[in-house]
Structures are given as structure tokens and as C-alpha cells.
Amino acid sequence: MASTSETGHAKNVANFQDLIAFVTGYGATYNPSKNALKLPQLTALLTASQASLADVVTKNTAYNNKVNERVVAFKDLKSLSTRLINALQTTDASKEKVADAKTLNKKMQGIRAKAVETPTDPSTPAPNTISTSQQSYAQQIQHLAGIISVLQSEPSYTPNETDLQIATLTAKQADLTAKNSAVATAYTNVSNSRIARDTTIYGTDTGLFDIATEVKKYVKSVFGATSPQFAQIKGIVFTKKKK
Template identity: 35%
Template sequence: METKKTSTSEKGHAKNIANGLLLITHIEDMSETYNPSNPNLQLVKLQELHTEASKEQSKVNTSLSPYSLAVDQREEIFAPLSKKLTKLKKAYKSTLDVSTAQVEDFMTISRKIKGTSKPAKINENDTSEEKKQHSTSQLSYDQRTNNYEILISLLENTPNYKPNETEYQVDTLKNEREEMLKLTKNVGKTFVPLNNARSSRNNIMYITKDNYVETFTKAKDYLATILDTKSSQYKAIAKINFKKP
């Protein structure tokens, strides 16, 4: 199961962007006093970089909700599956003329459906690593859904398996499987734009030459050369930090 990235995951990036705007505000108040020789540190360049980073973060924010909702919806249908399989096994065992071997077959398939492992902890800012975990998770859900179909086939081909309870009937189970397929597909569909948005955001913020964090850190370093380190303005600027994940 993949970890679902919530807005909490984006706080570090948003903090860097907010701190960039705060530093720009200080620089704007300094007027002509701020005059770096490095053209990349000029106020207009910082403003452009901040605008670009803000747009990329906004793309991440708008892509995150559909993905989170898709993960929630998929989890909602898979979460009760283990308990249902336990009851389904009892319904199967109580079926007329079902053999021990058939029950063993049921249990073998059931274990495959239940078989999940906790996701490895990943660097949420490494989009390649996150994409790999997502692919692994998708495959896991695909396999569980496939095994559910195998289980349904076993029930369908058991002559006396005709439970009166709707939730255990073959048609009900088939409908559940179709819903599993649809919801798993939707997770994959919504992950693509989110992953692309994060990759683009991270590229501007941390990876490219003259990226956001490095550029604003250099601007802060330059300010330390032209301000009195005992001044209240310098002390306020000193608290503004930019961090790579």
C-alpha cells in the first residue's frame, strides 16, 4: 500500500516559498541599498523566481486532492476485505458437499488476497522513488483484485454454493471486483499529474542550476555583507531560512 501524501507533506516546500517572499519584502524596503553584483540576485530576478516557484507549487496543490481522494476511495473498498473473506470462508465451508480440499483452495487464494506489506519509508521529495513505490503498490492492488476474481471463479464453479445472503452471492462479489478495478485505475490516473507537478516543482526549487533555495540563500548571504549585524533588520533576516529536503 502506498503512503498517501497529504498537505502536510508540502509544508516544507511552502515554507521555502513563503520565506522567499518574506526576504523579497525586506529587500524591497531597502531600495537602492540592495545592489548585488551577481545578476541572479537582483530583485527582479528573485521576484521572477518566486513567481515561477509559486506557480509550480500551486500545480502540486491542485493535483494532490484528486489523488488523495482516489487513494481514500480505493482503501475504502479494500479495507473490509479481510474480514469479509473470513465470513466468506465460513459460508463456503457450510455449503453442501464442499470438500476439505476445496476449502484449502479457498484459503490459499484468500491468503493471497490478504497478503499486504507495509510500505517502505521513502523520501517524499524524491519523485523517482515515490513513482517506484506507487508502481509497486498498483501492482499489489492489481494482484489482489486478480486473486479475488480467481476466488469468485471457485465459488461460481462450486455446484451448491448458492447463499441466500446477498453480500456473499457471486453477482455481488463480481460487482465488488469491478469497483476495485475502477478505483485502482483511478489512483493511477490521478497519480500521473501529481508526480509530474512534484517533479517540475522540485526541479525549480532544488535541482536546477541557480535553483530557488540556493539563489535565495545567496541573496541572504549578500544581505549579511551590507547590513549591520546588530540591527533589528539583520536579526529578522537572519531568521529566514531556506532548506533542501
């Protein structure tokens, strides 16, 4: 479900479309001298605003998909880490080396991924900021890298199980790194898309909000404050984005 603020942007654009429909109905009487208030420019602004809304939805869905992919990829990492320690203990590794690996595993087990980052509906809005807790994914990757390094240093660590072998673990580390980076990239994309949307809808003087306000003033000046024409549009509400 989209947040109230996300819904508010869409409502502004929908109301702008209604405003255009009314002023179009005024025919040649609606003839502002300011270029930005003319019908072709209003229509172009509406199209740009609708496109900006759609782009945020697309980028937001892509972000959520990358988050979900990361959740799945990291799901078994802690249990895998414990299995690796158990496997190391069945080798000729020294107590000190096993202790080093156990310390890394304890760090791995002590990190909890952000609770909200579970598979979600694609319409769920991406967060406005990257939280500190999300960095725990990078930490988990580092802990895995540490464990792999310890395992690589032990000549007797030669498991028959494919998923415990160094080559498999190295590939997994690379995959986790890629998926974590993909989330960061997708977040940047949706954040930039929101900025572009806000510029289109709320930009000073040129944004939909300010233009809609001027259109109302123009109609009021042409037809009068008590005219039925102004009565048609004065109740069309446009909400300014909160900072």
C-alpha cells in the same frame, strides 16, 4: 501535520518573499545587471514557487483521499471472502473444489494492509516511495479473482444473497481494481508535483535557493558587508534540500 521537510520548503518561500520586500525598499539603488536578479524576475520566481507549494498540497490531499477510499473499499473483503467459502460449502461442490477455495481464503486472510493506510488528515504527507506492502492490495484482488473463478465453476453455487452472487462479486473486483489503480495514479501525481516544486525552489542556478544566495551577494557588493542594508538580509536563512 506536515513533515519537517515539507515545512522547510514553505519557510524558504516565505523568506524569499521577505528578501524581495527588503530589496524593493532599496529603490533604484538595487539595480543588478543579471536579469534573473531583477525585481520582476524575483517576483515571478516567488509566484512560481508559491504555486508549486500549493500544487503539492493539492496533489497530496488527492492522494490521501484515494488511499482512504481504498481502505473503505477493502475493509470488508476478508470477511466477505470467508462468507463465500461458507456459502460454497452449502452447495454440491466437491471437497477438492472447496479445498481450493479455502486455500485462496487463507491467502486472503494472511495479508495485512499497511497499518498507516487508515483514514488520515488530508494534510498528512504522501510517502516518498510506494512500499512493497502496498502491493498486498493487488494480491487481495487476485485472491478474490481466484475465489470468484472457483465459484463460477460450480453450477450449484446460486446464492439468493445479492452480495454473494457472481455478478456482484465481479463488480466488486472491478471496483477494487479501479480504486487500487487510482491510488497509484494519485501517488504518481504527487511525486511529479514534488519534482516540479524542487526544480523551482532548488534548481541549479535558476532555483529560488541559488537566486536568493546571489541576491544577498549583490546587496553585499553594492552596500558593503557592514552596511545596515546587508544587515537586514544576511540573517534571512534559506535551507538547501537534503538529497
